[in-house]
Amino acid sequence: MLFFACTMAAQEDVDERVAPPPPPRGDLVLRGSVADEITRAPLRRALVQANCGNGGFAALSDAAGSFAITGIAPGECQLSVQKPGYIAKDDPQQIEMKRSRSDITLTLTPGASVAGRVVDSAGDPVANVWVQALQSNVLEGRRRMQTMNSAYTNDLGRYRITGLSPGVWFLRAVENFPQTRTQGGLQNWTPPPGVAWPPIYYGGAEGEKSATPVKLSAAATFDADFAVTLQPGFSITGKLEGFTQGQPADIQLLRTSDNDNVASALYNFSTGRFAISDIPAGSYYLRATSGTNQAPTRGFEAVEVNGDIRNLVVSLMPGTDIHGELQGSIEEKTQGATLGSIEGAPRSRGRAGCMVSLRPWTFDRDWKNHYSAQVEPGGGFVFEHVLPDRYRLEARCHPSGWVRSATYGDVDVLRQSFLVSGGGQKLRIELGDKSGKVSGTVKDESGVPATAHVVLIPDDGGTPLESFAIPQHGFRFQSVPPGRYRAYAWSQKTQAEFANPEWVRNFSQHGRDVSVDGDSEATVDLDLIDEEDQ
Numbered sequence: 001m002l003f004f005a006c007t008m009a010a011q012e013d014v015d016e017r018v019a020p021p022p023p024p025r026g027d028l029v030l031r032g033s034v035a036d037e038i039t040r041a042p043l044r045r046a047l048v049q050a051n052c053g054n055g056g057f058a059a060l061s062d063a064a065g066s067f068a069i070t071g072i073a074p075g076e077c078q079l080s081v082q083k084p085g086y087i088a089k090d091d092p093q094q095i096e097m098k099r100s101r102s103d104i105t106l107t108l109t110p111g112a113s114v115a116g117r118v119v120d121s122a123g124d125p126v127a128n129v130w131v132q133a134l135q136s137n138v139l140e141g142r143r144r145m146q147t148m149n150s151a152y153t154n155d156l157g158r159y160r161i162t163g164l165s166p167g168v169w170f171l172r173a174v175e176n177f178p179q180t181r182t183q184g185g186l187q188n189w190t191p192p193p194g195v196a197w198p199p200i201y202y203g204g205a206e207g208e209k210s211a212t213p214v215k216l217s218a219a220a221t222f223d224a225d226f227a228v229t230l231q232p233g234f235s236i237t238g239k240l241e242g243f244t245q246g247q248p249a250d251i252q253l254l255r256t257s258d259n260d261n262v263a264s265a266l267y268n269f270s271t272g273r274f275a276i277s278d279i280p281a282g283s284y285y286l287r288a289t290s291g292t293n294q295a296p297t298r299g300f301e302a303v304e305v306n307g308d309i310r311n312l313v314v315s316l317m318p319g320t321d322i323h324g325e326l327q328g329s330i331e332e333k334t335q336g337a338t339l340g341s342i343e344g345a346p347r348s349r350g351r352a353g354c355m356v357s358l359r360p361w362t363f364d365r366d367w368k369n370h371y372s373a374q375v376e377p378g379g380g381f382v383f384e385h386v387l388p389d390r391y392r393l394e395a396r397c398h399p400s401g402w403v404r405s406a407t408y409g410d411v412d413v414l415r416q417s418f419l420v421s422g423g424g425q426k427l428r429i430e431l432g433d434k435s436g437k438v439s440g441t442v443k444d445e446s447g448v449p450a451t452a453h454v455v456l457i458p459d460d461g462g463t464p465l466e467s468f469a470i471p472q473h474g475f476r477f478q479s480v481p482p483g484r485y486r487a488y489a490w491s492q493k494t495q496a497e498f499a500n501p502e503w504v505r506n507f508s509q510h511g512r513d514v515s516v517d518g519d520s521e522a523t524v525d526l527d528l529i530d531e532e533d534q
Helices: 002-018 501-505
Strands: 028-036 047-052 055-060 066-072 075-082 093-097 101-110 112-120 130-139 142-152 158-164 167-174 179-182 194-196 214-216 221-223 226-228 231-241 250-255 264-267 273-279 282-291 296-305 309-315 320-328 340-342 355-360 380-386 389-396 402-408 418-420 426-432 436-443 452-458 465-469 475-480 483-490 512-516 521-527
Touching: 028 047, 028 093, 047 066, 055 066, 075 101, 093 101, 112 130, 112 167, 112 214, 130 158, 142 158, 194 273, 231 282, 231 296, 250 264, 250 273, 273 282, 282 309, 296 309, 296 389, 389 402, 436 452, 436 465, 436 483, 436 512, 452 475, 465 475, 483 521, 512 521
Parallel strands: 028 101, 112 221, 112 226, 179 264, 231 309, 320 426, 340 355, 436 521
Antiparallel strands: 028 066, 047 055, 047 075, 075 093, 112 158, 130 142, 130 167, 167 214, 194 231, 231 273, 250 282, 264 273, 282 296, 320 380, 355 389, 389 418, 402 426, 436 475, 452 465, 452 483, 483 512
16 A cells, blocks of 8 residues: 555656646736738637747637637737638737736738639540649759649649748649549559540740749739640559568659659558559659668669550669769868768768768659768768669868869769669769869849859859858858869849859840959959849
């Protein structure tokens, strides 16, 4: 009995520590109203949330837009409000609760809408089309589209997307939502003949570079119709060899032109059989990943689709070790340095500042796999368990070194992507020991020193270099490889697609040529470029 009593007492102590008493309930009342920011009309059934010192509270507005929250203790509160079809504010409203209040008015901006119809070339409706509302952003000089909202067409081919924030949008119609679904059977199943069409942007473009932007304003509805041209749809059936039984797989069919995944795949995780249907003719990469996060396997095949493909075998392999060697006159300074990472993970800097990254050629940011390597005393390094895929290499060294060349087998990997599909190839990086510097100033149209995003673009097609200019000190690049460059200075509000030669060509008259020699510093003065200057 004594043991039991002690045990119960100890358990009570633990419970008191794990579950502290709730904060005291206050006696203040917060009353207010919710209104449309444009029309000032009251909004009913808007969710008002208050985060206060004694806890979180919530209430719904009534038909008159009014709300009341009780039990608040004196102190600061953060208020937020949301309602479907409206755009919530990014920052909560802060108020001080010294006494009960009834003077609070919260507003919401009505979202924009996009509505329309998808028809084929004969004018007949196309059902179950995935219509996307996308916004673009620029990362590392490359524009990327991100789906922010979407809807499917009904049997009349109609769709409607609501709750879009005011601004610039892109609209795209896609035949299938890209996904891999688990399906039994598939042993002798042959997809029936179908139709297909490539993804199409509003305005008729098939690629994002020529897509027509749509500017939406609050509460407005934009009409956007799509006309698609149906063509024969082909299918691929096959088997994953070396799959992990009982584990799902991710099967992607990536167009070589833009790396867009168009696969709506069926997969049997008991047999490894898969099927992809309704594929437009074209060139693709089929990428399949199976296994667990701890032990993934992957297969990678280039396929040309001009008809049905049957019994395609995709061999899955675990990650392979990539052995490398760092050569050059500064290699002794880099011993023990971390070389870098793979697949979008942060690039780490060693004592000599060597940075090497190996990323998927699709420019996506997959954080599931993170590889790093240590430079051995002799200059060797190993990236461990690299999954089969096509990769691109980025390599830089500081403070005085630069990458002269990098090869994987006989492939120049500084300027083109390369395929990792097994061991046996060696990654060789050769460093140059004499680098230059580039410095200068940026001035706006009035001749006043300005803040800017400064980019050096190599004439030989190498990796652009980035820096920032500030009015007091200008800009300065360290460790610039010898060569010829074109320098540009864009305003920080401009999303500079400096990795897109076609986009950069619009500003060619604003660029300045720079020649860099080893152990020297070049200076250049630049004019600030706004996107309107193109």
